[in-house]
Amino acid sequence: MANRVVIGLGEVLWDCFPESRRxxxxPANVAYHAAQLGNSGIVCS
Incomplete structure (x- = not known):
């Protein structure tokens, strides 16, 4: 499979957990998982 560039357009939010914030x-989740599959993941917010 060809290496693709996946661009996530939209807002980046903060996930607030009792022990941390991430x-x-x-858009960030899609870019992250695209990168985990060997593609280039970019977020534009």
């Missing part, structure tokens, strides 16, 4: 939101 960036999240649908």
């Amino acid at each position: 960036p999240g939101g649908a």
Whole structure:
């Protein structure tokens, strides 16, 4: 499979957990998982 560039457009939110805060939101999650599959994941917020 060809290496693709996946760009997530939209807002980046903070997922707040009792022990930590992490960036999240649908565009960030899609870019993250695309990178885990060997593609390039970019977030533009």
